[in-house]
Amino acid sequence: MLADHAADxxxxxxxxxxxxxxxxxxxxxxxxxxxxxxxxxxxxxxGAGKSTxxxxxxxxxxxDGGQITVDxxxxxxxxxxxxxxxxxxxIHQETVLFDDLTVAENIFLGHAPxxxxxxIDTAAQRRMAxxxxxxxxxxxxxxxxLRDLGIASKHLVAISRALSIDARVVVMDEPTAALSHKxxxxxxxxxxxxxxxxxxxLFISHKFDxxxxxxxxxxxFRDGQFVAxxxxxxxxxxxxxxxxxxxxxxQIFPKRTPxxxxxxxxxxxxxxxxxxxDIGFTLRAGEILGFYGLVGAGRSEFMxxxxxxxxPSKGVTKIDGQIRVIRSPAEAVNAGIVYVPxxxxxxxxxxxxxxxxNVTLASLNRTPRKGFINxxxxxxxxxxxxxxxxxxxxxxxxxxxxxxxxxxxxxxxAKWLATQPKVIILDEPTKGIDIGSKAAVHDFMxxxxxxxxxxxxxxxxxxxVLGMSDRVIVMRDGRMVAEVSGPEMTPETLVRHAAGIAExxx
Amino acid sequence: MKQLIKSREAILTAAxxxxxxxxxxxxxxxxxxxxxxxxxxxTSPLIILAIGQMIVILTKCIDLSVAATLALTGMVCAMxxxxxxGVPVFVIVAVAIGMGMALGAFNGVLTxxxxxxxxxxxxxTMTIYRGIIFLISDGKWVNSHEMxxxxxxxxxxxxxxxxxxxxxxxxxxxxxxVAMTRTTLGRAFFAVGGNPHAAVxxxxxxxxxxxxxxxxxxxxAGLTGYLWVSRYAVAYVDIALGFELDVVAACVIGxxxxxxxxxxxxxxxxxxxxxxxxxNALPVVxxxxxxQMAISGSAIIIAIAVNTRAGRSKGRVILKKTxxxx
Ligand SMILES: Nc1ncnc2c1ncn2[C@@H]1O[C@H](COP(=O)(O)OP(=O)(O)OP(=O)(O)O)[C@@H](O)[C@H]1O
Ligand SMILES: [Mg+2]
Numbered sequence: 001m002l003a004d005h006a007a008d009x010x011x012x013x014x015x016x017x018x019x020x021x022x023x024x025x026x027x028x029x030x031x032x033x034x035x036x037x038x039x040x041x042x043x044x045x046x047g048a049g050k051s052t053x054x055x056x057x058x059x060x061x062x063x064d065g066g067q068i069t070v071d072x073x074x075x076x077x078x079x080x081x082x083x084x085x086x087x088x089x090x091i092h093q094e095t096v097l098f099d100d101l102t103v104a105e106n107i108f109l110g111h112a113p114x115x116x117x118x119x120i121d122t123a124a125q126r127r128m129a130x131x132x133x134x135x136x137x138x139x140x141x142x143x144x145x146l147r148d149l150g151i152a153s154k155h156l157v158a159i160s161r162a163l164s165i166d167a168r169v170v171v172m173d174e175p176t177a178a179l180s181h182k183x184x185x186x187x188x189x190x191x192x193x194x195x196x197x198x199x200x201x202l203f204i205s206h207k208f209d210x211x212x213x214x215x216x217x218x219x220x221f222r223d224g225q226f227v228a229x230x231x232x233x234x235x236x237x238x239x240x241x242x243x244x245x246x247x248x249x250x251q252i253f254p255k256r257t258p259x260x261x262x263x264x265x266x267x268x269x270x271x272x273x274x275x276x277x278d279i280g281f282t283l284r285a286g287e288i289l290g291f292y293g294l295v296g297a298g299r300s301e302f303m304x305x306x307x308x309x310x311x312p313s314k315g316v317t318k319i320d321g322q323i324r325v326i327r328s329p330a331e332a333v334n335a336g337i338v339y340v341p342x343x344x345x346x347x348x349x350x351x352x353x354x355x356x357x358n359v360t361l362a363s364l365n366r367t368p369r370k371g372f373i374n375x376x377x378x379x380x381x382x383x384x385x386x387x388x389x390x391x392x393x394x395x396x397x398x399x400x401x402x403x404x405x406x407x408x409x410x411x412x413x414a415k416w417l418a419t420q421p422k423v424i425i426l427d428e429p430t431k432g433i434d435i436g437s438k439a440a441v442h443d444f445m446x447x448x449x450x451x452x453x454x455x456x457x458x459x460x461x462x463x464x465v466l467g468m469s470d471r472v473i474v475m476r477d478g479r480m481v482a483e484v485s486g487p488e489m490t491p492e493t494l495v496r497h498a499a500g501i502a503e504x505x506x
Numbered sequence: 507m508k509q510l511i512k513s514r515e516a517i518l519t520a521a522x523x524x525x526x527x528x529x530x531x532x533x534x535x536x537x538x539x540x541x542x543x544x545x546x547x548x549t550s551p552l553i554i555l556a557i558g559q560m561i562v563i564l565t566k567c568i569d570l571s572v573a574a575t576l577a578l579t580g581m582v583c584a585m586x587x588x589x590x591x592g593v594p595v596f597v598i599v600a601v602a603i604g605m606g607m608a609l610g611a612f613n614g615v616l617t618x619x620x621x622x623x624x625x626x627x628x629x630x631t632m633t634i635y636r637g638i639i640f641l642i643s644d645g646k647w648v649n650s651h652e653m654x655x656x657x658x659x660x661x662x663x664x665x666x667x668x669x670x671x672x673x674x675x676x677x678x679x680x681x682x683x684v685a686m687t688r689t690t691l692g693r694a695f696f697a698v699g700g701n702p703h704a705a706v707x708x709x710x711x712x713x714x715x716x717x718x719x720x721x722x723x724x725x726x727a728g729l730t731g732y733l734w735v736s737r738y739a740v741a742y743v744d745i746a747l748g749f750e751l752d753v754v755a756a757c758v759i760g761x762x763x764x765x766x767x768x769x770x771x772x773x774x775x776x777x778x779x780x781x782x783x784x785x786n787a788l789p790v791v792x793x794x795x796x797x798q799m800a801i802s803g804s805a806i807i808i809a810i811a812v813n814t815r816a817g818r819s820k821g822r823v824i825l826k827k828t829x830x831x832x
Binding site for chain 1 (some may be wrong): 545546596684688689690693696697700703704705706707708710711767768782
């Protein structure tokens with residue numbers, strides 16, 4: 001336990017910070033203090049204003065009012081570089097990196113090591129990048145172009161970038177959302193290391209297990225307002241949830257009596273030259289099939305192929321027993337397969353378009369008068385699905401880009417549900433979604449299945465996989481390594497298969 | 507991907523070699539070292555301008571006013587020379603570069619501070635700059651006999667067998683290469699075009715970076731303005747009319763993505779040389795001007811098609827080596 005005097009003088013302090021966007025008060029007179037050598041967890045529902053606070057802290061947004069002090073001196077951060085100059089660095093929720101630059105260039109952009117004549121010392125830059133990546137256990141070549149990396153690796157690059165700045169305050173906005181088991185543990189070790197160096201850490205997460213594992217203090221926001229703060233040791237998970245949502249939430253997965261019908265989907269021998277091989281399974285109406293694996297196991301890549309985004313080298317898809325050739329997402333949607341991607345930024349929503357247009361985008365040509373849009377119908381459709389998903393926004397006219405991360409995710413799910421598919425593939429459906437809405441998504445998933453929809457759920461969260469699925473396929477390194485159902489579905493089996501230690505222990 | 511960029515340049519080099527080979531079958535004298543050097547010299551202005559344009563395109567902008575900037579500075583240089591023949595040439599060169607930078611800065615400020623789309627800004631300034639030439643020159647020509655010998659000599663001074671014009675182009679290529687790969691500003695050009703949103707998070711000022719891109723392009727255009735006027739020993743309103751399209755074409759052929767963020771100095775230079783070879787060779791092999799245009803046009807479209815294909819991702823590597831070994 002930390003001595004109390006360590007907590008006396010915060011490095012960074014925010015007082016009465018307010019930030020308003022047109023129509024939304026994202027932050028209203030909130031306060032926050034970060035202490036050296038301590039991890040403060042910032043907790044709140046989707047849209048509570050957590051990421052907005054991070055952006056105020058890092059000079060990306062300017063607050064409308066309030067005071068930021070560093071070591072007791074008032075400061076302001078007109079640009080991101082000013083915040084960095086005061087020793088504040090952040091891993092942002094969305095990976096803001098450059099696809100066409102190499103890993104090393106991404107890490108050191110803006111503060112590259114200089115050699116002779118003030119020129120960038122590329123050799124030193126590569127070496128330092130290598131060291132940083134090693135220190136977080138990332139096996140990534142600093143010369144790779146970022147475009148060629150998966151989401152998890154990109155995130156590791158973002159983490160290395162934040163660490164490349166010699167900071168006193170490290171902000172992490174949902175850093176583990178895109179990482180696998182092993183990487184998450186390396187991140188925890190890293191947090192411990194930063195703590196022991198006396199750095200102040202702000203840790204944002206929707207996962208309570210990790211909050212209790214690594215945080216020393218907590219601060220709770222609700223709807224842009226400060227609710228409470230204190231020491232983690234003095235509260236229980238239930239207390240925090242209650243502060244966060246203002247009511248009690250039970251985290252029990254919806255009880256369903258699976259109503260399994262006829263076979264809807266059959267996949268035979270799906271292979272790709274580099275991403276996955278020999279994937280085959282069947283799926284029945286009303287069934288929820290979980291796909292478990294470590295991040296980077298090739299699950300999303302396979303799903304994208306099934307949805308016609310990438311082309312498999314071999315493989316057959318049958319819907320209702322009929323072979324369907326799927327070469328594009330449009331053909332997939334026609335065949336009744338929809339895919340809700342995990343990377344909502346890149347693959348999901350069209351950010352400048354308003355919510356209602358995003359929701360109806362994929363179902364426009366299903367309206368009675370093909371080619372013409374009836375605004376009233378369009379709004380009704382959008383309202384129906386956003387309501388079912390409990391989406392929170394000032395109005396349906398709001399551009400999706402202005403929503404909080406979790407609410408953007410809901411818009412994407414709503415879009416695909418509106419097409420009334422036969423098979424829905426949900427890739428990490430609750431990643432970055434707060435605890436209350438998570439339950440809503442789970443209930444909704446159960447409801448979809450009970451209405452006869454066949455559901456494929458890709459998830460890296462074991463409780464979710466076990467709680468929701470009727471059957472689970474485990475993938476490792478691009479291959480199916482196990483299919484488990486019934487009593488075999490235990491956390492141990494899944495982890496063993498996913499990590500490839502099943503054979504060793506048998 | 508690094509290999510890919512390199513190989514993109516390799517493809518272009520190969521294309522140039524093949525092109526030269528084809529020309530050689532019909533007109534062997536074209537590929538003698540002396541003639542190739544002449545072609546390079548003739549292409550030098552295009553190379554210099556293409557480098558400037560590349561920087562602008564990298565930042566997700568476009569500079570359509572390069573040729574007008576060139577013409578305006580060229581005219582001003584010629585008029586200074588006529589009015590004050592005593593002014594040394596290096597002062598004129600400095601004026602040319604400075605004036606070009608100022609004209610580029612004007613484009614930059616309009617884009618940065620007023621947020622007008624660059625294509626609109628430079629379409630406007632293109633006409634404005636040409637108009638100014640007309641105003642200051644009254645539409646009259648400045649002819650060879652009015653210029654001092656020193657003014658006309660600089661691009662032609664030979665050194666190690668190459669004229670100064672070629673040497674200048676080579677120097678600019680080298681400087682640009684170092685600036686783009688080894689300086690913070692060079693890196694910022696790529697970042698701003700590749701992902702403006704992320705650039706803000708990095709503390710890079712997107713507008714200001716674009717401003718500097720326009721200044722660079724303007725400065726190079728200004729320098730080329732002097733070189734052009736002194737080389738051809740004539741200045742009038744319409745010099746280099748429509749040349750901005752060749753410059754953009756050189757960039758596109760060189761693999762600079764119009765959407766920003768992707769490109770290299772080598773690409774721009776090779777793109778310019780490719781166009782330069784075509785332009786110099788087609789008249790020699792006696793092809794009608796109509797076909798010359800058609801061939802240049804096809805080259806551009808083929809180049810874009812090749813770039814788009816090459817840019818397509820091949821997929822991530824997930825399957826373990828077992829597959830490769832099997
Ligand atoms: N650029 C913007 N323009 C307008 N409104 C915005 C903008 N950014 C955020 N908002 C609004 O501010 C509020 C807070 O959003 P913020 O992203 O801070 O939430 P969050 O707590 O990080 O949520 P999540 O857990 O989903 O990431 C939301 O209502 C959001 O719609
Ligand atoms: Mg957020």
